[in-house]
Amino acid sequence: MSELKSWTQIPMGGYITEPKNSMNNKTGSWRTQRPVIDQDACTRCRICWLYCPEPAILELDKPYVAKNGRKYNMTFEINYDYCKGCGICANECPVKAIKMVPEVVQQ
Amino acid sequence: MTQVLEKQRERVVVGKKGLTTNYAIAQAVKDVDVDVIAAYPITPQTTIIEKLAEYVANGELDAEFIPVESEHSALSAAVGASAAGARVFTATSAQGLELMHEILHIASGLRLPIVMAVPGRALSAPISIHGDYQDLMNVRDTGWIIYIASTAQEAYDTIIEAFRVAEDPRVQLPVIVSYDGFLMSHTTEPVEIYDPKVVREFTPRRRNTRPILNPENPITMGALATPDWYYEIKYQAINALKSSRGVIDEVDSEFNEKFNRSYKPVEGFMIDDADYVLVTYGGAATWNALEAAKEARDRGLKAGVVRIRLFRPFPANDLVKALSNAKAIAVVDRAVAPGSPIEGPVFKDVYIALHMADVDKPMLSVIHGLSQRTMYIRDFYELYYRLRDIAKIGKSPQESLFMGLR
DSSP states (O other), X not given: OOOOXXXXXXXXXXXBOSTTGGGGSOGGGGOSEEEEEOTTTOOOOOHHHHHOSSOXXXXXXXXXXXXXXXXXXOEEEEXXXXXXXXXXXXXXXXXXXXXXXXXXXXX | OHHHHHHHHHXXXXXXXXEXXXXXXXXXXXXXXXXXXXXXXXXXXXXXXXXXXXXXXXXXXOOEEEEOSSHHHHHHHHHHHHHTTOOEEEEOOHHHHHHTHXXXXXXXXXXXXXXXXXXXXXXXXXXXXXXXXXXXXXXXXXXXXEEEOXXXXXXXXXXXXXXXXXXXXXXXXXXXXXXETTTTTTOEEEEEEEOHHHHHHHSOXXXXXXXXXXXXXOOBOSOOOOTTTHHHHHHHXXXXXXXXXXXXXXXXXXXXXXXSOOOOSEEEESOTTOXXXXXXXXXXXXXXXXXXXXXXXXXXXXXXXXXXXXXESOOHHHHHXXXXXXXXXXXXXXXXXXXXXXXXXXXXXXXXXXXXXXOOOOEEEEEOOGGGOOOOHHHHHHHHHHHHHHHXXXXXXXXXXETXXX
């Protein structure tokens, strides 16, 4: 979360004077469940990337060798700063490679 | 000194016209040279915008006149134009002001210096086109600065002051200038008109001192504020209204220097030694009360009148000062707050103001003049004698007095 400022420090009327400042709003804090991608099961089909409404699926130039020996030159990861945990990616994944794991407070 | 002022005034005053308060408002709007007028006709406001439409059509006023399909749109267009940096005027009454209601909060929350004239009118049902202040009382909590004028001259002067106050970088809030529907809006009075050049000098544009919608330097107004931010942004506007009083006084004293006229937020008549005081607002109630006070004084009763000119921010300390020596006080409301502990809306404000300052006087809430029910001078005269009796008992009556009710 960005710093919670006092009323004296906020632009008058809540005007947004710097473009793109919605980036400061880390909506990841809303999440109750986090999607976790099984990189070995993932076929890099890009459907999660397509459906993510945020969008919080990162397509990275990161090579990966799966346990079955298959080589990929890209990897999908989740941007947890903005992922709200809606679960659409897990629901749409054709090979069920994304699991929704409850966010729990560490005891 | 007086001679200097008189000479200065001769230079400033370019004529004396017979004008209704509505026409005086239109004249003032022309003299401050607004950029945009967005309005929808409604009685008793209509003649203001008729006159302004005429000024625009015949080239006397270089402004954009936006005819709209409702008051909701009128104020919405005003909000847009003001956000883009224009000097904006609108006007309405009664149902029209109600239809504007949600945009009233938006105009103040977005800190837009719109000026609006509101000749007060009764609310439906039953349908009435006649005057009272119910419409105004219903919008008192929308965060606007609210003046209530008592003469056509005061209304003319107040529109000029209002643009200065609204656009002051320390204020940046919309302003309502209200007055009696019909009893003032349609009554012709002599009004001194000032040289428009001097008026425009007095109300310089401040386009460059406030953030506006400008493609060269884009900003966003009216974005969603989550619960983490709403409270702080709202408080800015609450604080701006509260602290606007200093600017209101400053602008009036500068106005006095320039035009040799001044209006105090609370105006007292014969109150220095008054035992019994009627607190009023608007034209008819005030001037009839004053006639009654003079008659009461002729018969040996020390009567006075206190008129509230600035309604928001509420001039609490000024009222305490004006009312501290009275033995009993009545507040005459031309509006009603049904179901309240007591039904006079301004009575409640005055009562709270006095009690916050530990001033405890017997006080009477009077409701009168709803939908322009005639308020006779003899009614106000009778009130002074009621106050004498109430002062003897030393206790505030527990019920509002509904005067003129059959």
